[in-house]
Amino acid sequence: MNREQLFNLASDWFHQQGWKPFPFQTQTWTAFLQGKNGLLNAPTGSGKTYALWLPIVLDYIKKNPDYKEKHKPGLKAIWITPLRALSVEIKQSAERVVNDLGTQMTVGIRSGDTSASERSKQKGKMPDLLVTTPESLQLLLASKGYEKTFKDCSAIVIDEWHELLGTKRGVQTELALSRLKKIAPNMRIWGISATIGNLQQAQEVLLGMNSEAYRNSVLIKAVINKKINVISIIPDQMETYPWRGHMGLHLVDEVAKIIKASRTTLLFTNVRSACEIWFQRLLEKYPEFAGEMAMHHGSINRETRLWVEQAIRDEELKVVVCTSSLDLGVDFAPVETIIQVGGPKGVARFLQRAGRSGHQPGKESNIYFLATHSIELIEASALKKAVENTVVEDRVPYLNSWDVLVQYLNTLAVSDGFFPDEIYEEVKSTFCYQAMTRENWNWILNFIVNGSQSLQAYDEYKKVEIEEDGRFKINSRMIAMHHRMQIGTIVSDATLNVKFMGGGFIGTIEEWFISKLNPGDTFTFGGKKLELYRIKNMQVLVRKADPSKKSRLVSWMGGRMALSAQMSELLRQELYRANSDDLSPELKALQPMFERQRKESIVPNADEFLIETFKTREGHHAIFYPFEGRFVHEALASLLAYRISLLSPISFSLAYNDYGFELLSDQEINMQEVLDNNLFSTDYVHSDLQKSLNATEMARRKFRDIAVIAGLVFTGFPGKMIKTKHLQSGSQLLFEVFRDYEPENLLFQQAYRETFEHQLEEGRLLLALERIANQEIVWKQCEKPTPFSFPIITDRLREKLSSETLAERIKKMTASYMK
Template sequence: MARWFASRGWAPRRHQRDMLAAARAGRHALLVAPTGAGKTLAGFLPSLVELTEAPTDRLHTLYISPLKALATDVQRNLLTPIGEMELPIRVETRTGDTSHDRRTRQRARPPEILLTTPESLSLMLSYEDSFRLFADLKTVVIDEIHAFATGKRGDLLALALARLQAIAPGFRRVGLSATVADPDGYRAWLAPHGDIDTVALVQGEKGADPDIAILLPEGRVPWSGHSGRYAAGQVMAEIETHRTTIVFCNTRGLAELIFQDLWKVNRMSLPIGVHHGSLSLEARRKAEAAMADGRLRALVATASLDLGVDWGDVDCVIQMGAPKGSSRLLQRIGRANHRLDEPSEAVLVPGNRFEYLEARAALDAVEDGELDRGDFRPGGLDVLAQHVMACACAAPFEAGAMLHEVRSALPYSALTDEAFDRVLGFIADGGYALRAYDRFKRLTKGQDGLWRLSRPKFAAQHRLNAGIIVEAPMLDVRFRNGRKLGKVEEMFAASLSPGDTFFFAGVALEVEGVKDTDLVVRATSRPARVPSYMGLRLAMTTNLADRVRGFLADPGQWARFPDDVREWLEVQRLRSALPKPGQLLVETFPHEGQHHLVLYSFEGWNAHQSLGMLVTRRMEALGLKPIGFVANDYALACYGLEPVTDPAALLSPDILEHEFVDWVQGSALLKRAFRDVAVIGGLVERQHPGKRKTGRQVTFSTDLIYDVLRKYEPDHLLLRAAWADARARMTDVGRLGDLLDRAQDTMLHVDLPRVSPLAVPVLIMIGRENVTQAATEDAMLAEAATLAAEAMRLD
């Protein structure tokens, strides 16, 4: 090993030696080191040493990745040192893309190192031979641990680790990350039974400070928009002056738009690609291979490439729109110059003036080393139901032993006996309202006290349908010859008729029709729109929100800002007010025959969407005749026919007890959450042997069951889980509750004769929230100019 380092002219870094020392001491370890510091090699070094000193033909090391692409990339990079050191070690991947024959062979004759994902590991644990497969396991390496530890995929992985602990009690757990703000939280998550003292914390050396710039437009910082599309020409100029550039976008729809915008100004016809999660596997792999081979000058991408894929020739990262968090920004910056001793170069392209402040806040946070904290939460009961079913597929189990095993995983450490019994009861018969149906009776308790599968067919059914990621109903986009381009959501496809056009995979397509689960298309040169996708937008993190509030309250900082941003804040201070940290500014004013109320709460788009629903319901009840609302990450604007004289009456904390409950239970929100937990919990199958249900069929099935349970068993386990999801994940209810708790004591109400400067970015969105056509953007720019002129007048 030492000779190999020397042959490269390298020496092991301190944190790589520390990881070896932790392994020698038999300790679990969390390595926090910047991108380019050799984290992945540090995680594998102990395994390579052990396999050199004591060769085996058994599975020795599991590597868990949040991305299939990352597992493939690590395999490629790991094979290089293994080959150069001539080590007799086999390394293979096992993901959803692995062929059935190879998966079967891997269970019978596993490699020494297996690279996989949480979902594939859970499936491997569902087989009877899992006890033999994992019996000699020595190490589990979890890469990019911050990316999934706090979510449902983390719940599934924590449970899988607990099961591995029962099979191979002595194995070591290793976590790797570049962006962990709360190491102790992740050490507790990593440790069996949350015993933090068993996990060594290894800190990597600090790398070169990144070189980050905010791209300012050739004219003025825009008043509206959140995409940075105005800067396509300047972004293209950056691409022309760098070897390889990744252009990150926060949504799949924006990635398609930016790709088209860049092609329009690509005077040198440089090779540019696009990469996001809805594209076909073939299209994604083609783009990844082209990047790896240096055949692309730029790749427009989403979070599908946030993590770890190592392309050494990338020398610039561009973020379109606001970064939304310092950790995410650092993760994306790390894709450039994947080396510790060279600064990564990045450019931020803010979409409007608030986004400029957010970009500046993100730069300051990165310079101060301030990262976003993970939000650990109790594990989901739907995930637990899926895991228990996987264990039952492998072998009968005793309830007490299973509960003890499950509690060793931190997300389930406080699981009550009653909650676990409810999970078992749900898997056994579906619950009180569904127990008359045999298809829900998946487990049976025998006279020996062990729980086992009711019928062998339930094992095959589980393996076909297991998984945590539940996509919105999708249709395959195909040419008439059968070639698949990727997927679009059914809701978008339903809005299309034959002859309609849309952009996808960087190509303008014309709809020919829908056949079964396929949207059949052909290429066209006609103007096209971009698919819309459901799901949450990335919300600005609380630490960036606090920094932006700090900017507003501290004129001493304004000298750092462009002239037009500084003027915007100065006129706001003269005409209205700027909120102090912790203060809630509420403005009311008339505009174009309507009365507007704008709250500057900085709690993120998702929370503001929920609050808008609640406030307009309360306005209706108070006779204020609301018309609608719009929101961005920074503000919420409600408008109606009557003036609001007492905003405090609209924002009392009991709105979460009354309007919120009524709204969620009466909206599609809870049904959508129930669909997800019903699929994860195994109540509804997505696939049958040889046939996959359409998203519409799955939704129809879950809606029927939802209505039955709401009527006959409102306390059902999955309704509880859906309610928890709807509250916590889909509405940012925690941030909403904090806002309402402080609203009465911190509210500053300013009644104005006309629109304020701070209100312009959110008011421009009225009537245009969901439209992305270029003509509409032009109209928005024209309206923004008129509205801004009114807001900035000092008379």
């Protein structure tokens, strides 16, 4: 068949569904059939899945004219998705195409949820089209004879590439692609990405630096003007002194009105504990939602999550309270409305969530923004601007992730073994390892064969053997089994399964939370009140609790997200507009707060940097406002505290949020002396940071994850996971050995590098200091706390008080400041 006939097949199929192909879809079909690689950038819900499934099937038809009678089995295309939850939907889309076009192609899924019987069936006979995850693709590379499996594969599609880019799973994918390019030379590589700023770089990372694949590639952008309506929920009464902690629950009635007026609503919270709280509060206040409301987050068991997803599609639910577990890809046509509780901290995440409503070409998306405290309305105003001008974050790719490379080489050694010179060229062609030297490479090879220099006496670190023909191979069945069980780069706190005593799996809870409870204690999880019976074999056994008993809400670590660089920039621009006449509805609503702020201090302009000092019964407060996000503020607070302590001996307690940070002391800072000593200098930032923060402690924690990924510590067998504290002590011991005897160890150095680059965002910190150096520093000596400082100083109280007494205390404080 020629291209025109193939296109007619595709267009006819589209018409049968009652659709018309978009220009970006036909462009993708053309480029794919011409043998090109590429990156497709299209918004959520625009039909990007069919932009690539169709040409894959058309290509098969082109090569097999008698495709209706004869079928050539074997793997023809791989579709990689970062979320297992999406696999079912992607498989259904593929099956619809292959069945309607009359091919005899089969579609299969390979992920952590695939049963053992299905896996062994696939071993004997691979499906034609395989939907899988980055981890499962690595497992396929760890199986004997993998080259035969992949050699005739004609395409690989990496879905939601923006989610993988800038993560170690992305690096894992880069390495897998470097191998597949070699063993399947006719394979086309395509990425699909929704919201991302650095598209050109994303394409380069996907296809490899200066590679043939990159030279023969296209970037296709879908030009679809999807209308996104951002509506802020503005309370009737505005707080003059805002505080964080009530999660916007005072607006529960407003939320209920929106829910009642829509077919289906998704209510997004940023963290799982807020998801649990909102679900409880809605149910308490509006019992009529029972049966029409559900909860969805990553720790709830898979069966429940799948049931919720299907119930949304079948329009059986009025509202689902969820977290980022529903951010990606799952297609819910009935969803009309999205409610975002609290600032989403990034434009891309906000757009992604907005796109979950009106998830069909041509439909409008409606997203309500519910500020958990009034300053967040500035974020809402900034997000509106970002949506209008489609300003989206860049995703910064990883460089030199030695832990992922160690894991990958062990994967190749577990299957058929590898020859170092051949693999060196492949690895060097990736974006992540472009700067790798021969010296680095030889260190890594020596590490997997002999353990590192300081571990040579211990056989358990000698995993790979060099065979007579120079092939590097793992021959020990025990090492191979341990390695296969630990493939992956997502390292989280140990999680325990929560089960009813009579059986019945509810979900997973982190070890640190459950370790604080005693048998008989009650906690709320997954919308149920549960009583802890006992912990046995990494399982939390529970029974239903007495509904009248007071219970603790489950919380998870790592829930606090920080503002992205783009979001911080937008927020500052919006804040500076508060002094102009050009006010958005949100800024108008905040006028009482701004007036109070001006009365006590100022609202800074673009060329001003504000510092406020005042005294309360807690001590002397100095508050700085860079508006750069909490991670940058955490590092800046430590840096400034260290620099001030060099001038005179003084100790501080630190607090920070997304807008600013506070240094609190029992003695007054001589602020003028501090400013005269060039406090915000960019000189010596790295060494000052190392001295000011407990950088070693942070690197030690980071090293635990690196040690797990590189296979230095074993996390245990399924159902018999090793406790976090044992993992921590095992990796800590290694960290100390490397620090004392082998500081040039690449994994040890990586722990420090990642701490500064990813956790402390050192690059952003330097940019913030440069910006402050060009601003006029305005130091205001205030009589009492200001509205801007209030969320920061009340955050500290939260550690000491329950939410009820905190609310009462804040009420009293506000009343006294308003006098």
